Amino acid sequence: MSDILSHEILxxxxxxxxxxxxxIYFALDGFDLGMGTLLPFLAKxxxxxxxxxxxxxxxxxxxxVWLITAGGVTFAAFPLAYAVMxxxxxxxxxxLLFALIFRAVSxxxxxxxxxxxxxxxxxxxxxxxxxxxxxxxxxxFANLFQGIPINEKGVYLGNIIKLLNPYGLLGGIFFxxxxxxxxxxxxxxxxxxxxxxxxxNAAAVIWPLLACVAVAFLLATAHYTPLYxxxxxxxxxxxxxxxxxxxxxAMRFLLKANLTGGAFAAxxxxxxxxxxxxxxxxxxxxxxxxxxxxxxxxxGKAASSQLTLTIMLCVALVCVPVVIAYQAWVFSIxxxxxxxxxxxxxxAY
Amino acid sequence: xxxxxxxxxxxAVTVFFHFIFVPLTLGLSVLLAVMETxxxxxxxxxYKRMAKFWGKLFLINFALGVxxxxxxxxxxxxxxxxxxxxxxxxxxxxxxIEATLAFFLESTFIAVWHFGWERVSKRVHCFAIWAVAVAxxxxxxxxxxxxxxxxxxVGSEFVAGKAILTDFFAxxxxxxxWSQYFHTILAAWMLSGFFxxxxxxxxxxxxxxxxxxxxxxxxASAWTLALALLLAVHGHGHGMTxxxxxxxxxxxxxxxxxxxxxxxxxxxxxxNEAKKENYFELLPVPGFLSFLAYGDFxxxxxxxxxxxxxxxxxxxxxxxxxPAKPVAEMPDGSKLLRPMQPEEAMPPVLLxxxxxxxxxxxxGLFILLAALAWVWRDSIAERPGFARIxxxxxxLPYIAIMAGWTVAEVGRxxxxxxxxxxxxxxxxxxxDSSVALSLAAFIVIYGLLGVVDIYLLRRYAIKGPAA
Numbered sequence: 001m002s003d004i005l006s007h008e009i010l011x012x013x014x015x016x017x018x019x020x021x022x023x024i025y026f027a028l029d030g031f032d033l034g035m036g037t038l039l040p041f042l043a044k045x046x047x048x049x050x051x052x053x054x055x056x057x058x059x060x061x062x063x064x065v066w067l068i069t070a071g072g073v074t075f076a077a078f079p080l081a082y083a084v085m086x087x088x089x090x091x092x093x094x095x096l097l098f099a100l101i102f103r104a105v106s107x108x109x110x111x112x113x114x115x116x117x118x119x120x121x122x123x124x125x126x127x128x129x130x131x132x133x134x135x136x137x138x139x140x141f142a143n144l145f146q147g148i149p150i151n152e153k154g155v156y157l158g159n160i161i162k163l164l165n166p167y168g169l170l171g172g173i174f175f176x177x178x179x180x181x182x183x184x185x186x187x188x189x190x191x192x193x194x195x196x197x198x199x200x201n202a203a204a205v206i207w208p209l210l211a212c213v214a215v216a217f218l219l220a221t222a223h224y225t226p227l228y229x230x231x232x233x234x235x236x237x238x239x240x241x242x243x244x245x246x247x248x249x250a251m252r253f254l255l256k257a258n259l260t261g262g263a264f265a266a267x268x269x270x271x272x273x274x275x276x277x278x279x280x281x282x283x284x285x286x287x288x289x290x291x292x293x294x295x296x297x298x299x300g301k302a303a304s305s306q307l308t309l310t311i312m313l314c315v316a317l318v319c320v321p322v323v324i325a326y327q328a329w330v331f332s333i334x335x336x337x338x339x340x341x342x343x344x345x346x347x348a349y
Numbered sequence: 350x351x352x353x354x355x356x357x358x359x360x361a362v363t364v365f366f367h368f369i370f371v372p373l374t375l376g377l378s379v380l381l382a383v384m385e386t387x388x389x390x391x392x393x394x395x396y397k398r399m400a401k402f403w404g405k406l407f408l409i410n411f412a413l414g415v416x417x418x419x420x421x422x423x424x425x426x427x428x429x430x431x432x433x434x435x436x437x438x439x440x441x442x443x444x445x446i447e448a449t450l451a452f453f454l455e456s457t458f459i460a461v462w463h464f465g466w467e468r469v470s471k472r473v474h475c476f477a478i479w480a481v482a483v484a485x486x487x488x489x490x491x492x493x494x495x496x497x498x499x500x501x502x503v504g505s506e507f508v509a510g511k512a513i514l515t516d517f518f519a520x521x522x523x524x525x526x527w528s529q530y531f532h533t534i535l536a537a538w539m540l541s542g543f544f545x546x547x548x549x550x551x552x553x554x555x556x557x558x559x560x561x562x563x564x565x566x567x568x569a570s571a572w573t574l575a576l577a578l579l580l581a582v583h584g585h586g587h588g589m590t591x592x593x594x595x596x597x598x599x600x601x602x603x604x605x606x607x608x609x610x611x612x613x614x615x616x617x618x619x620x621n622e623a624k625k626e627n628y629f630e631l632l633p634v635p636g637f638l639s640f641l642a643y644g645d646f647x648x649x650x651x652x653x654x655x656x657x658x659x660x661x662x663x664x665x666x667x668x669x670x671x672p673a674k675p676v677a678e679m680p681d682g683s684k685l686l687r688p689m690q691p692e693e694a695m696p697p698v699l700l701x702x703x704x705x706x707x708x709x710x711x712x713g714l715f716i717l718l719a720a721l722a723w724v725w726r727d728s729i730a731e732r733p734g735f736a737r738i739x740x741x742x743x744x745l746p747y748i749a750i751m752a753g754w755t756v757a758e759v760g761r762x763x764x765x766x767x768x769x770x771x772x773x774x775x776x777x778x779x780x781d782s783s784v785a786l787s788l789a790a791f792i793v794i795y796g797l798l799g800v801v802d803i804y805l806l807r808r809y810a811i812k813g814p815a816a
Binding site: 061062076077100104107156319 | 433
């Protein structure tokens with residue numbers, strides 16, 4: 001059974017799936033991280049805040065499992081990449097982790113005690129716990145795109161300050177805006193006026209900023225990273241960044257046409273394409289080294305055995321469609337708008 | 350402290366904290382599913398209220414279980430990168446399968462259950478809590494298969510320091526893992542029973558919602574007694590499994606230094622690790638250790654002094670271990686050396702021994718408490734003393750479970766993968782200061798969140814179903 005696909009083909013399939021998992025994670029968790037980031041700007045009172053919390057309510061946990069799966073797949077399919085990436089990015093990763101912990105408990109704890117100060121604390125954690133992961137994920141991925149200082153032994157020779165270089169920071173800002181846009185559109189879908197209108201206004205304000213930063217990022221990528229080399233050697237792949245730009249403008253067009261659902265879909269497509277653009281540009285490296293090309297962690301160097309990759313592929317082919325089916329079902333159950341009546345029920349956040 | 354000790358401590362802190370929340374999730378989800386099924390079958394609204402009330406406590410507990418679990422998945426990479434690189438082929442794939450097969454199911458259906466009371470039909474809602482219960486307990490299957498592989502590494506071979514999968518079905522059929530799984534699950538379910546008993550008894554003594562808490566108490570009393578008894582029977586079987594696959598751990602559990610046939614068990618003894626003997630050995634039960642380990646009063650039980658060098662010789666033969674080789678190269682260019690001698694290849698005996706005795710002692714107490722709760726299931730309101738004992742006993746199953754995991758993990762030392770890889774060989778090349786800082790952060794943050802969570806659990810438990 002394990003010989004149907006060669007080891008090399010399996011490695012490439014898993015590289016593609018690895019990129020796709022991160023892309024799906026960003027496209028899903030992006031909207032609830034974005035809403036959390038917008039919380040202090042869009043909510044004027046406790047009811048407003050509760051609308052935002054409940055617009056994420058049934059989804060954020062299921063979305064976050066894509067992160068766990070992306071991490072798990074990195075571990076399973078490319079153990080060396082997992083080992084080097086997670087130990088090299090020790091400090092930012094732990095900050096990300098603490099942020100996500102505080103964010104998760106803020107959902108569960110906030111509504112448990114009806115006291116303004118208690119709630120203010122968890123609102124603060126919801127904001128920080130959403131903004132910081134967006135920023136850090138952007139900084140981390142931008143740094144991966146340009147390569148990080150690891151030696152031949154996979155030992156990281158940099159520090160957290162070195163990650164905050166201009167391109168890394170630009171990546172961070174890009175992710176924050178991308179998720180904020182995504183969150184504003186989701187909130188518009190899930191809420192009634194006046195929050196609905198406020199969310200649409202926010203989207204209209206964020207879009208030009210996002211467009212500028214996105215273009216700046218695509219240009220800076222040519223300057224700071226070797227990503228375009230892959231695209232120049234296989235020009236058909238240029239479709240990915242081109243489609244990303246089209247998705248970006250479609251967002252604006254659909255927003256103006258009052259098709260919020262379409263704009264949200266375009267935003268999701270934009271996030272997917274941007275992520276895939278970066279990941280495919282890195283191929284065959286999972287973690288390019290900025291010190292020497294030989295030290296880069298490549299697909300061939302990092303991959304698990306043929307048997308493991310085959311079994312994982314079987315599990316993925318059987319289970320992931322099922323996961324997507326039941327998650328889609330849950331999205332359809334809870335696609336309604338958050339109403340006053342729903343906020344009064346005893347199980348709302 | 351160096352990076353090895355700090356990383357071990359950090360793992361211990363984070364895994365123990367995570368496991369405060371896991372057992373209740375595993376057991377209470379099943380009880381909730383049973384309650385809601387009764388509601389759907391009989392239409393008795395009281396059972397819907399039960400599912401809602403116990404469900405609220407379940408959700409407060411669940412939140413911290415989820416977030417602290419993410420830490421663990423990341424931590425293999427952050428702090429045990431050499432381990433991750435060496436065993437990812439097996440260990441990593443098991444974790445990835447856990448996420449795909451179980452964690453998605455649990456996290457998605459908990460939302461249906463939490464928010465879906467008015468959105469989906471009764472039956473679909475009931476199905477959602479069953480999905481959560483099954484997924485949680487299935488999650489534990491994969492996690493313990495992963496841990497079981499570290500305890501008894503089957504279905505794989507070590508080539509040049511890397512474990513390569515050779516037989517997937519051997520890994521998932523690992524007898525050690527399944528024995529450990531049932532031991533864990535029975536304990537977790539029993540813990541949930543005591544949780545429900547104690548809170549119900551507290552309300553019954555105060556005559557709050559008598560019908561509601563009577564039903565809860567009765568259901569939990571039969572459940573808890575059955576589990577406490579099953580756990581004792583299974584625990585003996587698990588001891589024999591440990592004796593078969595990890596005789597060194599068993600010897601440490603019993604502080605058994607010298608090999609002997611028809612080995613007695615000493616009811617009172619205390620290990621002296623420095624001298625590799627016991628300070629005193631009182632009240633022997635003749636041949637009982639031989640019986641516990643091998644089901645035969647005359648069997649030979651090998652002692653630590655014989656086993657440890659044997660284990661090490663096997664390790665050297667299989668992996669070509671060279672004590673002069675550094676275990677890691679650090680970012681500052683220094684090399685981390687941790688040479689180990691054959692006679693050191695034994696677990697910390699005192700900690701393993703005391704944890705085991707504590708667990709077994711508590712298990713006896715649980716049978717007694719569960720039996721009394723079952724006998725007095727109709728008269729608990731008139732027994733405030735016993736209700737108070739049950740309340741103060743809430744932490745005890747937690748302590749027993751922690752002690753059990755201490756036996757499993759500390760008793761496996763010095764190996765991270767039994768007789769194939771030393772714990773020190775698994776370390777990440779991360780500066781000591783980074784780990785010290787993150788460990789301090791974990792202690793402070795987890796401490797705070799733990800306090801808040803327990804405060805909320807207490808508050809909502811006291812409020813009762815009316816609120």
